[in-house]
Structure formats: C-alpha cells, structure tokens
Amino acid sequence: xxxxxxxxxxxxxxxxxxxxxxxxxxxxxxxxxxxxxxxxxxxxxxxxxxxxxxxxxxxxxxxxxxxxxxxxxxxxxxxxxxxxxxxxxxxxxxx
Numbered sequence: 001x002x003x004x005x006x007x008x009x010x011x012x013x014x015x016x017x018x019x020x021x022x023x024x025x026x027x028x029x030x031x032x033x034x035x036x037x038x039x040x041x042x043x044x045x046x047x048x049x050x051x052x053x054x055x056x057x058x059x060x061x062x063x064x065x066x067x068x069x070x071x072x073x074x075x076x077x078x079x080x081x082x083x084x085x086x087x088x089x090x091x092x093x094x095x
Contacts, residue, residue, distance in 0.1 A: 028048025030047060066088055068083050068084040068085050
C-alpha cells in the first residue's frame with residue numbers, strides 16, 4: 001500500500017518527492033589563470049580556499065543548503081559521506 005497523505009498534502013506530493021536533484025559536497029574552490037590550468041596533470045595539487053577542519057558546503061541544484069563534516073561510512077570504510085552540522089537559512093543561501 002502507498003503511504004498515507006498527511007493533512008495539507010495533496011495527492012501529487014508523491015510526484016514531487018520523486019523529482020531528482022543534484023547534490024554536491026564542495027570541499028573548496030580555487031581561482032587560477034588558464035595557463036596554470038593547462039599545466040595540470042597527474043600528481044598536480046590544486047590549493048583550495050577551505051582549510052582542514054572547516055565545514056564542507058552541501059549544495060543542491062546550485063544552492064547552498066547545509067554545511068557538514070566529511071566522515072567515513074561505517075558500512076563501507078572505503079567511501080565517505082557528509083555529516084550535516086548546519087542547515088543554512090533560506091535568506092543566506094549564497095554559494
């Protein structure tokens with residue numbers, strides 16, 4: 001059976017809940033001239049503007065929605081995820 005519709009939810013809420021979104025965890029950003037970009041290769045290091053221990057930005061469809069910390073997944077220690085530490089208020093969501 002389907003889930004029950006809560007008060008205030010229309011019959012189309014299930015359609016909305018299935019809309020795919022793009023979620024990104026942004027470790028940091030860098031600006032560089034194209035000449036430097038063209039010199040990048042295997043083993044190159046690109047310094048980012050975030051430091052170790054600073055929160056990682058969680059961006060959904062191009063909008064900052066949360067911040068968090070990088071964690072190793074318990075069920076698969078070869079993968080990592082983000083533990084959310086802050087939900088960004090809608091008025092301050094600039095990326």
